[in-house]
Amino acid sequence: MVGESAPFGRRTFLRGVGSAGILAAISPALAACGGSSSSTWDGKLNFMGWDHQPEVIKRLVSSWSTANNVPVDVSISPNVGYAAAIQTRLRGGDPIDVFYNHSYNSERFIKQDWATPLNDLPGVDDMVANLYPSARPRYVQADGKIISVPYYSAVHLMHYNKRMVEDAGFSGPPKNLDETYAQAQKLKAGGLETPYVAYWIKEFCEEYFNVYLLSEGVIPFDDQGDPVFADDPKTVRVLEWWQSMYRDGLAASSVLTDDPGKLSTELAQGRAAFFVLHHYFLTAVRELNGPESPNLFHAPVSATGETLQIGDVLQMGTITNEDRKARAWDLMKYYGWKDVDGKFTVLTEWAKSSGLVGPYSDFFDDPAVIAAFPDYYDLKFLSATFGTGSNVMPVRNQSWYSAFQMKVGDHVHNLLLGNATPTETVKALTDAAKAAKKGGGL
Amino acid sequence: MALTLIRSASRAKVSPMSRADRQFGLRLSAPALALLAMLLVVPAVLTLVYSFHDVPPTGIAPGEFIGLTNYETVFGSPVFWSSLWVTIVFSLGFVVVSTCLGLGFALLLNEAFPGRGILRGLLVIPWACPWLVIGIIWRWFVDGSVGGLNGLLMHLGLTDGYIDFLSNPRSALIIAVIGASWRQACFAAILLLAGLQTLPKELNEAAAIDGAGPLGRFRHVTIPWLRPVLATVIVLNIIYAFLQFDVIFAMTQGGPGDATQVLSILIYRQLFVATDIGTGSALAVILALLSLVGGLITVRLLYRNEA
Missing domain, CATH: 3.40.190.10 (Periplasmic binding protein-like II)
Structure with missing residues (x-):
């Protein structure tokens, strides 16, 4: 039976496979032609x-x-x-x-x-x-x-534990970087090991960077999309503060890889008192029903009232x-x-x-x-924060921006780990933004 | 005597198929081969083509031919060299740990003891888990605040407090190797166990009569017998090592800094975050060549003594 079948040589086989390959290569284009751009529609x-x-x-x-x-x-x-x-x-x-x-x-x-x-x-x-x-x-x-x-x-806001702050003798949440440091330090001295949590995982560092710059009144990019954050000395100050919060143990060293689910739990369980992130994390923290969940409230990131939307x-x-x-x-x-x-x-x-x-x-x-x-x-x-206290930073929509975004985490981690100074980091971030805008490169 | 038996067994040849049988076999496998060509060969060729072009982000057409420019960009970047170094270190660790651990598991599970069947069944569980899930499990297991590994180490008195393994560049890479190897070792063990079960008892008995101890039998009987399976396992481990993405991404996203940023993560960032298809494709070609060369060298080394 097999011997009687029509000849099927290597050439025939390769021809068949080649045709299939060509068909596969052009199929995306064919699919595109017959898909959304088609003038007929099946109603779905x-x-x-x-x-x-x-x-x-x-x-x-x-x-x-x-x-x-x-x-x-x-x-x-x-x-x-x-x-x-x-x-x-x-x-x-x-x-x-x-x-x-x-x-x-x-x-x-x-x-x-x-x-x-x-x-x-x-x-x-x-x-x-x-x-x-x-x-x-x-x-x-x-x-x-x-x-x-x-x-x-959403807008970035400070989530803080009102009970802990008041028990530590403060009249309200911190209004600037120095106050946050001072309150966190006092809470740590009182036994709260890591009072401050931050979403410093690699992919989020860019968003965090902009939140803190805006809240300090720094304009990170101009209308043309060029980085201008280096022109403002407050940028270095923000990074110095980040470095000191991490180096001085006010934030857990695990924040470089912690996801927000874990950080919300830290707040709900009373293992942390401050967390700047999207406002809706308050829902997550409250719904965890931890012993400290009812004590968590919103506050502005800083007294300027500005934040990232x-x-x-x-x-x-x-x-x-x-x-x-x-x-x-x-x-x-x-x-x-x-x-x-x-x-x-x-x-x-x-x-x-x-x-x-x-x-x-x-x-x-x-x-x-x-x-x-x-x-x-x-x-x-x-x-009010949506109305007048937040900025979407249109540059973040531009097509080149994600190439900069993916670099920020590398530089911020180097800063937090003490491998770069704040000044070096600002320069590295400026160079990265310029290179991304110019296009190409790794 | 044992070695002679092994060699004669490996030299036994299957009788050649008739031409008609081969043609029939070819016809039966043609649909699968055509499917493979579509799913593997076509994308591979397109990636190679893209790597020489300035590809628009849509990727529908290759764009302008720019020769080796993408490769020049890659080789001129310190990010690439750093990532390449991490990839090589990770891959070496992954291949060594997963192969040795897999061999250890296989040898253990080849012995007769109560509960062996259950343990053999358990071996499948990590292997059946997606890589991403393995990464998430390990991230929580080594967590610096609530991780089980830290609890275990403290109970055993090996550490004074919780350690953040993933925040330290060196330990993050080690944990990434262990996490990924844990799954791959189970896969290696299944293959090696199958190989061990085909090892005739007579070979070990003959070697024992010749005066070989347990180590001698392992070295002169078990390892030579397992060599074809070991070659397969190691080559697969090399490929998996170079292509590893999910476990590392789930654990560290390539961090802290760029401490665990292997080439596959760099390719992902380049292709899907920066949408630079040309450079991303060049990186993919380099990675494919690396794994190919790694596999070929391994096969050659393993079979060198049989030439």
């Missing part, structure tokens, strides 16, 4: 997000889908590695209509035609007008291009079919702004479950939103 939308409360995401999208009679395929990826996952899918031509994105990738995705500008879509100008002016530069570029809508926003975004994929685009935009408005009844349905859900904020000027006036936040949130303070 694709939505992709990361795994923060996946069941809630599915419920919220499903609710919109049922109300609008548009099936939505929801795809959830792990938060760790999400950027790589979505870039791989988009690079392969996978059509995704609406997706979560890290805001630092949003401008780049527009440049790469993986995301569509939203100008001229119905209601988009109203949405932009509804944003806090402080938040607007994250979603609207300087040239007026609207690149995304909010998924959520962060947030991730929703973007629309490249869609040419007008009907599909209109439906995708409806979904985005519902998910990132208001529903058809003008209610912050989705954002209220995130506020309730995680303390996240929609960066809209009337967000904190909405009774449903007010009810969604637990009592321990000072919503007036939070609203």
